[in-house]
Amino acid sequence: MVSAVADRRPQRIVAHAATRDQAKQALRKLSAGGGTAIGTWLRLADTLLASADVAIRHGILLTDGRNEHESPKDLKAALDACAGRFTCDARGVGTDWEVKEVTGIASALLGTADIVADPAGLAADFTQMMEAAMGKEVADVSLRLWTPVGTTVRFVKQVAPTVEELTDRRTEAGPRAGDYPLGSWGDESRDYHICVEVPPAGIGQEMLAARVSLVIPRPDGTVENLGAQGLVRAVWTDDVAASTAINPQVAHYTGQAELAQVIQQGLDLRKAGDFDGATAKLGRAVQLASASGNADTAKLLAKVVDVVDAATGTVRLKAKVEEADEMTLETRSTKTVRVKK
Incomplete structure (x- = not known):
């Protein structure tokens, strides 16, 4: 799919031979100006993607410059507005861009970040990103964490294939349950590290410390459980070797x-x-x-x-x-x- 702006109104156009040629002709008439304003691009992408009647909304951001023509506050506001509405992969092309900007955008929008130091490698990297995006099958997956009374969630992190802090992204999902956004999933696996603190108990006692599942939203406002569930047990012991060994x-x-x-x-x-x-x-x-x-x-x-x-x-x-x-x-x-x- 390609996007175009006609009479200053953004619209989506299905990509085929004719529209691709029209897009190339339109691009040849453009001249550089206005600088780099990534937040503006994100809001436009959100407008275009919101008009699509599809479950999976995915954007690809390529930049060869720093976000110098809008304030950090403007970019943060755009990221806050777009979070949860679409996933975005971000790539820095060349070396005249800011790493923390690109990685911050990908993190906020649950995408991937990377560098294409040599622009000659851009086509191959773009193809790989498109193949990965087309392979996504389920949108808006969340990790749902339930904990019993008296238990405190210390942190929730993704640890593979990349490290991503999720703790502060929790949204409440009913009594003692919270959802942590994971973005879109395809044929892949990811690892997560969860830390919970449980109240003290006596030697030999055991309790369910947490229940973990994957859920996706339904149109009626409820959620569908994807069938994956993990139970976290806490066991009290006076066995020093067992209690001090790290998994x-x-x-x-x-x-x-x-x-x-x-x-x-x-x-x-x-x-x-x-x-x-x-x-x-x-x-x-x-x-x-x-x-x-x-x-x-x-x-x-x-x-x-x-x-x-x-x-x-x-x-x-x-x-x-x-x-x-x-x-x-x-x-x-x-x-x-x-x-x-």
């Missing part, structure tokens, strides 16, 4: 979340001129990437630091780093690997 999956994804965090901290410190602090954080990142088998992130880190000993996290900052390499590391820092079998 391997929890340990793995806790490390992956820390990996994303220390990469961001290290790059921020490097930009601020705190090279000792940056070395420490990025060294820890190298250590975590090596221990967890996250080879892709390890390769990206090796373009920013010289690795002396990956096991101990001993590194030296490179004197010169290509801007594209640094931006790629920052953009992809939240990508994780699944726990080893």
Whole structure:
């Protein structure tokens, strides 16, 4: 599908040979002007997608510049207005754009973010995004979390294929239940890390600490349970070995979340001129990437630091780093690997 503006009124046009040719002709008549105003684009995309009688609404944002022609407040307002209305993948093309803007947009609209450092790779990346978008089958999926009286939800995170904080996105869904938005799903799997605090009890007691399910909204305002459900049990024991052992999956994804965090901290410190602090954080990142088998992130880190000993996290900052390499590391820092079998 392509979009067009006629008499300043946005409309959708079905894509076929004739309309594609018309779109190309129209684009050739355009001239650059007005600067980069991503919030304006998001609101227009929302208007166009809202007029479509379809369940899955998906946008793709490509930018080669920073959002310099509207205020951060305007962009935040646009993101708040569009959240939950459509999913959006965001790509930065070249290196003259702001990583935190692109990743923030994708996060707010439950899409993916990446860099296309060489514009020559844009067609292939766009094709891949379109194939992924066309593969989505269910829209507006939510993780529903029910907890009993006295239980406190500490956090809810997506931990694979990327780290995404969901805790503050909760909407109430009845007594002691809340929904956390997950966007559109296709033939895929994702992992989540949930932490709940339960009231104290006696040795040998057991309780249901949480019930997790996936739901989607129905037109009548109710929800449909997708059939996936998990029960979280809490058991009190005086077995020190059992109570202090960390589940391997929890340990793995806790490390992956820390990996994303220390990469961001290290790059921020490097930009601020705190090279000792940056070395420490990025060294820890190298250590975590090596221990967890996250080879892709390890390769990206090796373009920013010289690795002396990956096991101990001993590194030296490179004197010169290509801007594209640094931006790629920052953009992809939240990508994780699944726990080893």
